[in-house]
Amino acid sequence: MSNTETPAAPTPEPNRETSTVAWYDFAPLIKPAQMVRLKGSDKRLAFEQLVASAARALGLGASQQVDLSAAVQAREAALSTQLGPGWAAPHCVMxxxxxxxxxxxxxxxxxxxGRTELGRVHLVFLFVSGPDGHDEYLRAISSLARAFRDSDRDTRISRVLAADTPARLAAALSERVERGRLVVSRKLPAVTRALIRHLLKFAEDIEAEVILLFADVFTKPEELAPLITRRVVLASRATxxxxxxxxxxxxxxxxxxDQLSHESAFQLAMLHAGARGLTRGGLVVSACGDKGSDDLDSIRIERPDLMFLRVMDKEGREIVMPEVLERSLEIAVELAEQGREGSPVGLVMVLGDYEQVKPLTQQLTINPFRGYPENERSLLDPALEETVKEFAAIDGAFIVAGNGVIQSAGTYLSPPAEVRVELVSGLGTRHRVAAALSKATEAIVIVLSQSTGRVTVYRQGREVMAVTPPRARIEYGGS
Incomplete structure (x- = not known):
């Protein structure tokens, strides 16, 4: 018998993909009444809702609830509890x-x-620990930090937001996210299949803030579900x-x-997204194609100009309701692409700050909206769309209050002569007057050029947005 010992096999290092991770079990902590749908976007209001739920769960009296609220607010004032993109975890001891x-x-x-570099918070985990609960809290928060690591964060947040029972919410927080190869229907064109597979990876590599995906390209958009994460903003046209x-x-x-060019659809979708706080000026990757074609054939990488985003910042929303600006732009773009009765038309719409705008205007013709009640003059009323488009042929501008009520049409604009503005080369008097009026007041002014079809938005005397739709559907008379 040999005295030579067989060397022991080396202990294999644990495989990061196959090793077992001891997740914290959140199931005992999560009750239906402690799953709160937060209202609004204000942090203080969110804390009040969470504290109220915690107080009920703990059976606290009114004074104790006040103490809990004060402790949470003080902790937040000292140091933000947003621990990563999309989530926050305030904590206090009672x-x-x-x-x-x-x-x-x-x-x-x-x-x-308030942490713009991390974006908005979609999940807030309020922990209240007793005197002997600190170690338990550390295990829970450590598990959350692992759950929301960068590689899995978007998928995890989507699952937690979609969970409709405590068990599913606990599972979304406590289970490993499986990231297998994305399976895409082979009925789609090969190029589209490849594009979908790599779209998320590409956006991650370039650190894109948003993927703007026109899902109406697909006849069965529900099949896109494996692609959708918290980085994706979905868009559709009249669907x-x-x-x-x-x-x-x-x-x-x-x-x-839905009768929009890809360029116009992208610009309008970006405006909607900006108005809703879905993008803050980071890189945007957009994917579009013809509606119902199952073929993504248009890819863009953009970083929205900061002045463009300013058109609907907090101050802008106080001047003009976002939906009023969006509706006005939709009408302008439609007129640019379709014209009226086969002929191109121009348009000027002055939105908001009516009290300051009014002294700088005079009526060129009889005001067709005079004498009608406000509820019959709302730009947001779909029944008024054709009327507005018909009156676009009248010389002069539409004057629209910030809430969408049309004050007049066929109105002459007369900004102060001393107001000076700089314009893009090739633009004429109509654009100069519009820009000057936006500088002299707080109004937002939209101009559609009859000759070029270019739709321009002015604010504070500067061009903040421009769309030039194709005019393939407008038939010009003559040679």
Whole structure:
């Protein structure tokens, strides 16, 4: 018998993909009443909702609830509890018998925690620990930090937002995210299949803030579900998307009409997304194609100009309701692409700050909207769309209040002569007057050029947005 010992086999290092991870079990902590749908985007209001739920769960009296609220707010004032993109975890200690109490707040629109580099918060985990619950809290927060690591974060957030029971919510927080190869229907064109497979990876590599995906390109958009993460903003043209798909995305933009070029659809979708706080100026990757074609044939990489985003910042929203600006632009773009009765038309729309605008105007013709009640003069009323387009042929501008009520049409604009503006080369008097009026007041002014079809938006004397739709559907008379 040999005395030579057989060397022991080396102990294999654990495989990161196959090793077992001890996830924290959140199931005992999550109750239906402690799953809160947060209202609005204000952080303080979100905390109040979460504290109220925690107080009920702990059986706190009114004074104790006030103390809990003060502790949470003080902790936030000292140091932000947003721990990563999309999630936050405020925590406080109270003299309560429960070792650890958890309330989960969820918001699809997102809560502004003031950390612009991390974006809005969609999940808020409020922890209240008792005197002997600190170790339990550390295990829970450590598990959350692992759950929301960069590689899995978007998928995890989507699952937590979509969870409709405590068991599913706990599972979404406690289970490993499987990231297999994305399976795409082979009925789609080969180029589209390859594009879908690599779209998310590409956006991650270039650190894109948003993927703007026109899901109405697909005849069965629900098949896109594996693609949709919290980085994706879905868009459609005059078509509704399945709620099961929309609930997985960062947001959803539905354009009112489908007769739009890809360029116009992209610009309008970006405006909608900006107005809803879905993009903050980072890189945007957009994927579009003809509606119902199952073929994504148009890819763009854009970084929206900061002045463009300013058109609907907080100050802008106080001057003009976002839906009024969106509706006005839709009408202008439709007129640019379709004209009226086969002929191109021009348009000027002055939105908001009516009290300051009014002294700088005079009526060229009889005001066709005079004498009608406000509810019959709303630009947001679909029944008024054709009327507005017909009156676009009248010389002069539409004057529209910030809430969408049309004050007049056929109105001459007369900004102060001393107001000076700089314009893009080739633009004429109509654009100069519009830009000057936007500088002299707080109004937002939209101009459609009859000669070129270019739609320009002015604010504070500067061009903040421009769309030039194709005019393939307008037939010109003559030679």
């Amino acid at each position: 003299d309560v018998p429960e070792r650890l109490t958890l309330v989960v707040g969820r918001s699809r629109a997102g809560i502004d925690f 509704s998307l399945p709620e099961s798909l929309v609930s997985r995305a960062k947001g959803y933009v539905r354009l009112a009409h």
